[in-house]
Amino acid sequence: MRKESTLLLSSIGQLLTLRSASGKHGPRRGPELKQLSIIEDGAVLCLGGKIVSVGTTKDALRDPWLKKNRKKVLEIDCAGKVVLPGFVDSHTHPVFVSPRLVDFEKRIEGASYEEIAKAGGGIRVSLEGVRKAGKRILVEKVLAALRDMAAHGTTTVEAKSGYGLTVESELKSLEAIREAGSLWAGTVVATLLGAHVVPKEFQGRSQNYVESVCKEMIPKAARRKLAQFVDVFCDDGAFTAAETEQIFEAAAQHGLSVRAHMGQLSEAVLRPFLRFDPASFDHMDYVNDDDILQLSKHDTVATLVPGANYFLGLKKYPPARKLIDAGVPVALATDYNPGTSPTLSMPMAMSLACTHMKMSPAETITASTINGAWALRLADRKGTIEAGKDADLAVFAVADYREIAYWFGDNRCAMTVMNGTVASEP
Ligand code: NIG
Ligand code: FE
Secondary structure (H helix, E strand, O other), X not given: OEEOXXXXXXXXXXXXXXXXXXXXXXXXXXXXXXXXXXXXXXXXXXXXXXXXXXXXXXXXXXXXXXXXXXXHOEEEEOOOOEEEEOEEEEEXXXXXXXXXXXXXXXXXXXXXXXXXXHOOOOHXXXXXXXXXXXXXXXXXXXXXHHHHHHHOOEEEEEEEOOOOOOHHHHHHHHHHHHHHHHOOOOEEEEEEEEEOOOOHHHOOOHHHHHHHHHHHHHHHHHHOOOOOEEEXXXXXXXXXXXXXXXXXXXXXXXXXXXXXXXXXXXXXXXXXXXXXXXXXXXXXXOOOHHHHHHHHOOOOEEXXXXXXXXXXXXXOOOOHHHHHHOOOOEEEOOOEEOOOXXXXXXXXXXXXXXXXXXXOXXXXXXXXXXXXXXXXXXXXXXXXXXXXXXXXXXXXXOOOOOHHHHOOOOOOEEEEEEOOEEEEOO
């Protein structure tokens, strides 16, 4: 890993800047998702971790400052490759110890995710490993995931707790996220998902568990600045709408923003939650027309995670076309987790979005960069290649950006730059 104060990427075949063509503020909607603002034979100059200029290679090489300081600059000849903003993976669950292979086999034999969870499998199986693990192990697990994500082009990651579900192990998970993030050159945003499911020891007493989330986990995480967001799995077998509201109230009282898993297994009514100004509703397999209309008027992002549908072997995917065509801002994320989506590849999520949700390759790029940044409230720093933004770049060894989603199951990412640091080189 190299920290270079000045970095020039030149001879970029297609430089996808994602600069807004309309100049409008806000997450990208409808036809805006297709606008990538591409510069051919492009160049990007970065200084002190920020992007300072973006244009053609010819113009960059004519720059008087660059001519004078050329020796101090690390120049990377991209030789016609594609460069785009580093992916913003706005939904991941990296704090777990083991894969859930028994669940995997049971599903292959015909059991559904819900049936496995009811029979004692599912999320609850992952709790033991995290509760028992020392923090060091968890830091190692998260850091390994972050490094692998960077190797696939991701430079900003939202990371949730949610496999401890005791006050102590949720805080330990958030600490592990913080420590791993401090050892990684990219940017990590932490989310408290204490409300993932009701753990066994609280079975039949979900209200007591919700109280522990609201009165202990949230205040402690907020006081120690361990999380920026609070998430709730609001669905059958997890938390009800009333419990979700209660948790959102507690988050708001403690100055934390909210996001939620919504409509993964059954339809939720989203409208009442909009007063909390959620950054994102995630999954959205089941969503009603009134809520689609509401979301088209709000900046709450619909984050779609097709990796979960793929891995659960579902035929149905979230209605991306309907959402996009109605003007709802859509993001894509991996949902990296051991139960429903053990992938950390954003290109894989993009490929699934193309083939199963009929998003165009261009739409998947916008959904994985600037709209992911909106879903994390980081759009002022991340998600486009523009002067003043963080130097977060992904270089793909392809000649055309559409190949990123096309070569599925393969990693064509050649290099990432995270906050100005060259993380992985060809
Ligand atoms: O996003 N739905 C809730 N959480 C995860 C699954 C967690 C698990 O099964 O371990 C998801 O799909
Ligand atoms: Fe999730």
